[in-house]
Amino acid sequence: MTGRARAPRSAALFALVSASAITALSGCGGGEDPDVGTNGVGKLPAAKIERKAKAAAGDARAVRVHGSVTSKGQTYRLKMRLKSDGGIGEVSAKGGSTFQLLRVEHDLYLKAGTDFWAQHEGGEEPSKSDVSAAQKLKDKYVKVPPADPAYEQLSVFTDMEALLDGLLAMEGKREAGERGSVGDTSTIRVTAGGGRGGTVDVSLEGKPYPLRLQRAGGAGTVRLSDWNDGFTLHAPKQEETVDYGKSISSGGHTG
Template identity: 50%
Template sequence: MTVLRPTSRIRGAVVPLALCVGLASALTACAADPDEGTNGVGKLEATAIEDKAQAAADAAKAVRLSGTLVSKGGTYKLNMRLKDDGAAGSVTTKNSTFELLRVGDALYLKADAAFWEHDDDKPSAAPSSASGSGSDEAGSEAADKLDDMYVKVPEDDPAYKQLRGFTDMDLLLDGLIGLHGDLVKGDHDKIGGVRTINVKGGEDGEGGSLDVSLEGTPFPLRFARGGGAGVVILSEWDKDFPLTEPAKGQTLDYGKQLPRT
């Protein structure tokens, strides 16, 4: 019978132990640099990351913006494709959904009849292509005619500026991407399969939270507004899309001013 000396036992244990330590060190080394193979933005300070994201957004020609915004007591769910000379998409509020199409300065609104006819505030006049007075019956008739049609919003209408705001790429991005307070670098993450780095306004993110792409151009991919005022996803950066004014058969002219909705 062979007697195993203590020194042999120790040597036999040391070999697998060394392998385990080496493997653990290798895994730690791999996990130590989450920015390996990225665009390097994750290695920058928080303020520099925000600057890179802002510069990328400013230079972009197009983007899709989807998510929820809370503003002045109202909640808006957006799904808009935006570019310098126009936009197309939808806006959903508590009571309704409507589509917006802007080609240059021409702005069109499309919605169903229920959008145009509310119990508390019905349309007061019919579009120029419809006849009738400002009565309830005429208002219902007007709403039916406007159902699922593109209505051109007059530029001097009070609603034009507000509705155009949903279609203005620069205006929306300027209002969304900026963080407030002392910037803090957050965690690495993935959005839509793309690696990201997070930057927050303050330790608790009360000044907003921005996730920036670590792959290719450092575009902002997600923005959470402070105080729970909404989260939006930014995608399809620099992907162009066609914008065409609706055909005459799809369009109605309401006149000089839209009904209050």
């Protein structure tokens, strides 16, 4: 009888111990290091996270840029793919026209619709002759002469190094902010000047690439993706191009 009475209490004790062990293990899991399985930058001070993000961007061979950028009072919407020797994509100027850019090494090409080529600086109404001339350029690639002021203005949108240097610039004291995600990728945010000087969301997976930027002073938000995804650039065929002459910017067509 005595032996039979002990068995239930032993079983109950075993169940209690097992439950306590599970609870303890669960408690340990709840305090697990959040950086396990990441690239480790989340443990670093904010300034070092930023430096690693810039270094990763500087070593990359290609990137996709998508978002809005405000420069000198003008806002542009960018949809560009860039690499070290050129880029291709679309630029939309707020209150203006949309145009496409293609740069293959030093050769820069611009393609746009009739409205773009017919417009005048200051909003002056185009004449019939302006419209007629613009129709000949519609959806054709126009090679931008290197000496034309438009070359420098437009080529920056196709220059991976220069564009990223400008986009990644922030102002003020750096602080590590919230963890979150951009798409399916876990990130940590670095803020500058309490957020007023810009923010950058840095990948916690793989290389610490910058994935989303909010520029200082509300000067635009940009997504950076497809890091190191290679693509091919080709100059347009001869029948797709038009020779505009020595200058394309005398009529104000770059605004």
